[in-house]
Amino acid sequence: MNIEKSENKSLKVLLLVHGLITFAASIVLIFAPTVIPKTVNIHISPNEYLLCYFLGAAELSIAFLSFFARKIEDNYSLQLISTAFIVFHLSTGVLEVFALAHGLTSKIIINVLLRITISILFWHFGIYRLKRQNR
Numbered sequence: 001m002n003i004e005k006s007e008n009k010s011l012k013v014l015l016l017v018h019g020l021i022t023f024a025a026s027i028v029l030i031f032a033p034t035v036i037p038k039t040v041n042i043h044i045s046p047n048e049y050l051l052c053y054f055l056g057a058a059e060l061s062i063a064f065l066s067f068f069a070r071k072i073e074d075n076y077s078l079q080l081i082s083t084a085f086i087v088f089h090l091s092t093g094v095l096e097v098f099a100l101a102h103g104l105t106s107k108i109i110i111n112v113l114l115r116i117t118i119s120i121l122f123w124h125f126g127i128y129r130l131k132r133q134n135r
Contacts, residue, residue, distance in 0.1 A: 008133065011078065011125040012070045018085065018118065019066035022059045029056030041105045062088065075130045082126025089115040089122075 028035050033052035034044045044052060062085070069081045093115035096108045 008125060008129050011082075011129070014121055014125050015066045015070045018122075019063045022066060023063035026056045026059035026063060029053070029059060040107045040111075075134060079127050079130050082122040082130075085122050085126075086119045089119045093119075 025036065029052045033049045033056075037044050037052070065081060066085070069078065072078055072081070093112045096104075096112050096115070100106065100108050100112075
């Protein structure tokens with residue numbers, strides 16, 4: 001059974017919202033590289049913008065995959081993409097906690113909680129529900 005024929009339209013919505021948010025983050029990181037780091041009291045000087053540009057390019061790639069994954073009909077592929085997003089968000093969350101333990105402001109906790117939430121949503125809609133449909 002594929003996502004087009006299933007009742008799991010929630011995954012399509014999740015992929016769209018995820019794509020929009022990551023696309024917005026990529027635009028900000030590329031065109032206003034100091035804005036996002038400043039939210040957690042990290043000051044980026046012009047000679048450090050390249051790091052933001054790299055992260056912006058990665059976010060843009062994730063947004064692209066998220067947008068176009070909505071057209072994929074194969075459940076295994078959708079589960080694999082969902083798993084990749086979970087790995088990305090949870091590993092980033094772990095690194096944010098690591099940075100917090102080494103002096104980063106506690107403002108980062110909000111981002112960690114958002115990453116945990118999106119990971120749970122991708123697990124539920126992109127793995128659990130799709131596996132349940134395959135039975």
